[in-house]
Amino acid sequence: MVRWQPGTRERLQEAALELFAHRGYEQTTATEIAQSVGLTERTFFRHFSDKREVLFQGQERLVEAFLDGVAAAPDGATPMELVSAALESAADFFPGERRDHARLRQSVIDQNPALQERERHKLSALATTVGDTFRARGVPEPAATLAAESAITVFGVSFTQWIRDGEDRSLADIERTVLAELRSLAAGEAA
Amino acid sequence: MVRWQPGTRERLQEAALELFAHRGYEQTTATEIAQSVGLTERTFFRHFSDKREVLFQGQERLVEAFLDGVAAAPDGATPMELVSAALESAADFFPGERRDHARLRQSVIDQNPALQERERHKLSALATTVGDTFRARGVPEPAATLAAESAITVFGVSFTQWIRDGEDRSLADIERTVLAELRSLAAGEAA
């Protein structure tokens, strides 16, 4: 008999998503999530800094995908080329198999303002990090911040479209379309 | 003798800002804020849906400024012209006299992640609302959302610059500069 099972964090995350989806975020207590996998509330809060984090922890790899994309871009790339490279790399993070899981997760987030706040915060932190790498590559302000925020905006819009009912294009395809739209918008073209 | 003083909400907001700035957000309890103006915690939470809101309530007029700007734009304006009109109108909301107050308030927000989350959420809601009016004026998706998010991004970057130490340009001036930068970025110009 082992004293504790491995993968505690992941089991808690799975259980939490299921309970949130089934019963609602606010109607589910941290104690219930913990007990559903045989643990106590105290252990839950040792793994996650707060109740919302159980849905968000583990996105470091997405951040890395963005940064890797930027790092892979050739020297002398324009800011927009860096944005494009980051988006392409980020898209790899969401293959078709993840679409259903992403839909479920997003439906939970969309139903609770507190979770939406956290999501925005994470995206915002991502934009800040991407902006840092742009600056590290010599992009001056305010271009670096604008480019990074634009990258995240395009990502967000594209992701929302990617999980829409009936959508079957890849995230990368959608991103290219949305980015092109942003370009023509900024160029002042009429709607 | 009046039973209650008028302006309860405003007194609570002033007291809260002062306490937060002086002692820190987390170190200040809702009870303390309420008591500092002669009220109880219960009354505090009748005026504000949660502790953070005491710093954010009353921004409806900023939202209106954005929307009024859009409404004032001529028929047939391009999305970028709508963005420009919204930004110009929003800038009126922050005359030079408000700069110091904005600085104090922002310094409090910048020191607490929970407050940053709320701020992002408000900006995000603003982007959504602006996007709605763009759509109502016939801008299709995803251009409407992209334009609205870009407007908020430019506003955010400009506002941050506006309250920087030593900055003395008007918010409207800064916004024009930042918006121009975004245009040339999207046009693919090198940094």
Added chain:
DNA sequence: TAGGTGATGACAGCCGCTGACATGAGGCGT
């Protein structure tokens, strides 16, 4: 003068979250 209105107070209680300390299985050195 009676009754209605509406902001506030009082109180109990849930839940998120934390610090402090105890427990016990597995690994490791001797």
Added chain:
DNA sequence: ACGCCTCATGTCAGCGGCTGTCATCACCTA
């Protein structure tokens, strides 16, 4: 084989955010 150390977990007490419920009582209105 023995004892020690590590470290994820459990237990417990407690604070603060937030809510529902009911009472209070100045002011207004008929």
